[in-house]
Amino acid sequence: MGKNMLIGQSGGPTAAINATLSGVILEGIRHSEIDGIFGAINGIQGILNKRIIELQSQIKTDEQFKMLECTPAMALGSCRYKLPAFDENPDLYEDILNTFHEYGIGFFFYIGGNDSMDTVRKLSDFFQSKGEDIKCIGVPKTIDNDLYNTDHTPGYGSAAKFIATTMTEIARDCRVYPVKSVTIVEIMGRNAGWLTASSAIAKTLGFTAPHLIYLPEVTFDLDKFLADVKEMQQKHRTVIVAVSEGIKFANGKYVSETESTGQVDAFGHKYLAGAGKYLERFIASKLGCKVRSIELNILQRCAAHMLSATDIAEARRIGQFAVRYALAGQTGVMVAVKRVSDVPYIADIVTVPLEQVANVEKKFPLEWITPDQRGIEERFFRYVLPLISGEVIYPTENGIPKYFDFEKTFLGI
Amino acid sequence: MGKNMLIGQSGGPTAAINATLSGVILEGIRHSEIDGIFGAINGIQGILNKRIIELQSQIKTDEQFKMLECTPAMALGSCRYKLPAFDENPDLYEDILNTFHEYGIGFFFYIGGNDSMDTVRKLSDFFQSKGEDIKCIGVPKTIDNDLYNTDHTPGYGSAAKFIATTMTEIARDCRVYPVKSVTIVEIMGRNAGWLTASSAIAKTLGFTAPHLIYLPEVTFDLDKFLADVKEMQQKHRTVIVAVSEGIKFANGKYVSETESTGQVDAFGHKYLAGAGKYLERFIASKLGCKVRSIELNILQRCAAHMLSATDIAEARRIGQFAVRYALAGQTGVMVAVKRVSDVPYIADIVTVPLEQVANVEKKFPLEWITPDQRGIEERFFRYVLPLISGEVIYPTENGIPKYFDFEKTFLGI
Structure with missing residues (x-):
C-alpha cells in the first residue's frame, strides 16, 4: 500500500491552473505507490485548518477532466498566506507535520507562484531536517510569467x-x-x-x-x-x-x-x-x-473561454511530471519548462532548485525592448508565439461554459 | 443591366455587424437585377464625401466571407452623423440624390441603430417624394437590443x-x-x-x-x-x-x-x-x-472571439432578406426578427415600418424584473437562451484572430 498525496493551489488565479491540477490527479491515479489523492482547500491554509478533501473518487471520466481543465481559477480555492520562517513559529511546522502524518501524506504538490515556491522550500527543508520521507514539489503557475529558472509559466x-x-x-x-x-x-x-x-x-x-x-x-x-x-x-x-x-x-x-x-x-x-x-x-x-x-x-x-491549447497541454504535462519526479525521489524542487526549440516548439519538463525561484522575479529582457523604449523587438514574438498557439473548444451548456466542481466534504481522520 | 446597390454601416460597433454585411453582399451577387455592389466608407458621411468603394471584386471565397463575418466592428467604418430634417437642409438631400445618380444606385442598405433608421426613413421619404426608384432598407444592429418592432437585434x-x-x-x-x-x-x-x-x-x-x-x-x-x-x-x-x-x-x-x-x-x-x-x-x-x-x-x-452562432447566422440572414425585400419592391422599411417559438427557436425575417423604430427605445420589460427589483425573472431566460446558442470557430493565424479588410480605393465616377 502506498502513501497519500496532497495537492494545494495558491496565489492569483489563472485560466490554466486546473489543467495542472488535472495532470497531477491523472498521473497520481496511474501509480500504485500513490494511494489516496487529496486536495487542500485554500492552499496551505487548508492544511492548517484540516480542510482536506478526497479528489480521486470525484473525477473519473475524460469529460470531467476536460471540464476541470477548462475551469478558470483554483478549483481547490487559493490563499495569500506566506509561511513564516521556521524560527519564527516552529510549532506551526510541527502542526503541519502532524497533519501530514494524520492524513498519511507522502507527496505534496503545491501549484503557485513565487510565494508558494517559498512555502514548498521551507516545508521541504523542514521535513528533510526531521528525516521525514515526504516529497514536496513546487508546480509553477502565474499569468505574470515572472518565475525564475523556467522558460515560462503555465497560465x-x-x-x-x-x-x-x-x-x-x-x-x-x-x-x-x-x-x-x-x-x-x-x-x-x-x-x-x-x-x-x-x-x-x-x-x-x-x-x-x-x-x-x-x-x-x-x-x-x-x-x-x-x-x-x-x-x-x-x-x-x-x-x-x-x-x-x-x-x-x-x-x-x-x-x-x-x-x-x-x-x-x-x-x-x-x-x-x-x-x-x-x-x-x-x-x-x-x-x-x-x-x-x-x-x-x-x-x-480568468478568461477560460480563450485558452491556449499549447498552454493547457503543457500545464497538464507539468502536473504529470511533478508526480513522476516525486516518485523518482526528488523533493524541494520546482518543475520547470526548458525550451529546446522555438520552431517547431519543443520543450522539456525538468526540475530546478527552489532557492532562486522563491526570491527572484524574472523581468522582461531589456534587450527585447526597442531602443526608443516604447516597443517590443521581433525576438519576443519567436518566444511567445508558440505559447499562445491553438484554440481549446470548451464544454458548454445553455451557450455558456460548463465548469467542474469538487464536493467540499472534508475528510474526517 | 441592373442598378447598383450601396451599403453603409453606422452607429456603435458590434461583433456581428459584418455578418450582416456579408449577407447583403452574398445575396446581392445572386440577383441579376443588381449590378455593382458598393460600400460607403463611414456610413452616410461616405456618401456625402463620395468615399465609395467597390466590394464584390474584393470578396469571393467562402473563406473570405467567413473571415468577414468574424471581424468585429464595421468593416466599412462607421459614423455618428444624424441626417438633418429635409427642411433644414434641402441641398444636402439633393447632393445625396445626385451622388446616387452618379453611382447608379438603385438600392441602399443601411446597417445601424435608431439614428440610422431615422436616416433611412428620411432618405426613403425624400426619394419617394421625388418619384425616384431607389429602394432604401434599414438593417438593424445594436448590442443594446433597444430597437422597437423587432424581437431582438443582431449583435x-x-x-x-x-x-x-x-x-x-x-x-x-x-x-x-x-x-x-x-x-x-x-x-x-x-x-x-x-x-x-x-x-x-x-x-x-x-x-x-x-x-x-x-x-x-x-x-x-x-x-x-x-x-x-x-x-x-x-x-x-x-x-x-x-x-x-x-x-x-x-x-x-x-x-x-x-x-x-x-x-x-x-x-x-x-x-x-x-x-x-x-x-x-x-x-x-x-x-x-x-x-x-x-x-x-x-x-x-467587439469581442468577436466569442460570437453566438445563432446571432451570426441570423445577422447574415437578415442581410440577405434585406436584399430580397428590396427586390420585391419594398422601401422605407426595416428588416426585423419576428419570433415564432422559443424552443425550438424559430424566427421569421419580416419588414416593419421605420417610424416607431427611429424614435422609440425598447426597454427591458418591467415584468421580467423580480418584485424586489434586484433580479431577473425566469421568463427572460426563455427569451435570451436561443440568442446566445452555439459557438463560432473563427479563423486564426499566429494564435490570434485573422480579420478581413477591404481595400479602400474610392471609385472614380
Whole structure:
C-alpha cells in the first residue's frame, strides 16, 4: 500500500491552473505507490485548518477532466498566506507535520507562484531536517510569467492569447469613426512586462496597434509619453497605447499611485486611479481629442473561454511530471519548462532548485525592448508565439461554459 | 443591366455587424437585377464625401466571407452623423440624390441603430417624394437590443454571450480566496437593461452570481443598495453585483454623473467616475471588506472571439432578406426578427415600418424584473437562451484572430 498525496493551489488565479491540477490527479491515479489523492482547500491554509478533501473518487471520466481543465481559477480555492520562517513559529511546522502524518501524506504538490515556491522550500527543508520521507514539489503557475529558472509559466500563454486577441478587437473597434482618438489599455503586471508585451502580438499580423507600449522595466516619463503620443498622431488617426499597471516614474512611484491635493472621491476618501485612467486624464488635459482608457482587469487571468491549447497541454504535462519526479525521489524542487526549440516548439519538463525561484522575479529582457523604449523587438514574438498557439473548444451548456466542481466534504481522520 | 446597390454601416460597433454585411453582399451577387455592389466608407458621411468603394471584386471565397463575418466592428467604418430634417437642409438631400445618380444606385442598405433608421426613413421619404426608384432598407444592429418592432437585434446575442460567459469567469475568480468581498461589474446599456440582464444567464447553470442586478429601468437607491449588499453578505462570502452603466437616482441623474465638491482629478479637472467605480467606493466607505469594480468596457461590443452562432447566422440572414425585400419592391422599411417559438427557436425575417423604430427605445420589460427589483425573472431566460446558442470557430493565424479588410480605393465616377 502506498502513501497519500496532497495537492494545494495558491496565489492569483489563472485560466490554466486546473489543467495542472488535472495532470497531477491523472498521473497520481496511474501509480500504485500513490494511494489516496487529496486536495487542500485554500492552499496551505487548508492544511492548517484540516480542510482536506478526497479528489480521486470525484473525477473519473475524460469529460470531467476536460471540464476541470477548462475551469478558470483554483478549483481547490487559493490563499495569500506566506509561511513564516521556521524560527519564527516552529510549532506551526510541527502542526503541519502532524497533519501530514494524520492524513498519511507522502507527496505534496503545491501549484503557485513565487510565494508558494517559498512555502514548498521551507516545508521541504523542514521535513528533510526531521528525516521525514515526504516529497514536496513546487508546480509553477502565474499569468505574470515572472518565475525564475523556467522558460515560462503555465497560465501565461492563455493570458497572453487573451490580451493579444483583445488588442486586435480593440484596434478594430477604435478605428471605425473618422475622428482622432487615443485609447489607453491597461494590462496586468506589477513588476514584469511580459503580459503588456504580449499586446504587441497583433503586429505579427500587420496591425500597427498598439502604437506605443510601456513596460514596468522602463522608467516612465510623462513628457516623453506626451511627445510619443503626439508623434504617433501624425501617422495614425487612432492611437492605441498599451501600458503595464506597474509603470513607475523616475522617483520610483507607481504612476497608479500618483495623487494631487484634494483628489478625493465622492465619499471623501483619497482616490487612486489606475495607470490607464491617470494617463487618460493626462492626455485629455493636454490634447483636445477623444481619449478612452480600458482596464482589461481580471479577465486577463480568468478568461477560460480563450485558452491556449499549447498552454493547457503543457500545464497538464507539468502536473504529470511533478508526480513522476516525486516518485523518482526528488523533493524541494520546482518543475520547470526548458525550451529546446522555438520552431517547431519543443520543450522539456525538468526540475530546478527552489532557492532562486522563491526570491527572484524574472523581468522582461531589456534587450527585447526597442531602443526608443516604447516597443517590443521581433525576438519576443519567436518566444511567445508558440505559447499562445491553438484554440481549446470548451464544454458548454445553455451557450455558456460548463465548469467542474469538487464536493467540499472534508475528510474526517 | 441592373442598378447598383450601396451599403453603409453606422452607429456603435458590434461583433456581428459584418455578418450582416456579408449577407447583403452574398445575396446581392445572386440577383441579376443588381449590378455593382458598393460600400460607403463611414456610413452616410461616405456618401456625402463620395468615399465609395467597390466590394464584390474584393470578396469571393467562402473563406473570405467567413473571415468577414468574424471581424468585429464595421468593416466599412462607421459614423455618428444624424441626417438633418429635409427642411433644414434641402441641398444636402439633393447632393445625396445626385451622388446616387452618379453611382447608379438603385438600392441602399443601411446597417445601424435608431439614428440610422431615422436616416433611412428620411432618405426613403425624400426619394419617394421625388418619384425616384431607389429602394432604401434599414438593417438593424445594436448590442443594446433597444430597437422597437423587432424581437431582438443582431449583435445582441453575441454581446449577451460574452457578458454571460465573463460573469461565470468572474464569479469563479472572485471566490478563490476565503475572504469576504464585493465585486461590482459595470455593463453597457445607457437606457435599456438588456445587456445587464444577460449577466443573469449564469444562474441557469446553478450559479448564485450575480447576486444583485440593477437595470436602468428601475430607479436606483443607495440605501436600498447598501441594504441589499449587506443582506447578500449574510448568505454569500463573495457578493457579485451587476449594474448597468445607465442606472439613475430618483432625481433623474445618472449614478455615473454624481459628483461631490472637490472631486477633481490629478490635472484639476472635474472627475466623473463610472457607475461601477462610484458604487465600489460607496461600498468601500460603508463596509470594511474587499471591494472591486470591473468595467466590461468595449469588449462587450467587439469581442468577436466569442460570437453566438445563432446571432451570426441570423445577422447574415437578415442581410440577405434585406436584399430580397428590396427586390420585391419594398422601401422605407426595416428588416426585423419576428419570433415564432422559443424552443425550438424559430424566427421569421419580416419588414416593419421605420417610424416607431427611429424614435422609440425598447426597454427591458418591467415584468421580467423580480418584485424586489434586484433580479431577473425566469421568463427572460426563455427569451435570451436561443440568442446566445452555439459557438463560432473563427479563423486564426499566429494564435490570434485573422480579420478581413477591404481595400479602400474610392471609385472614380
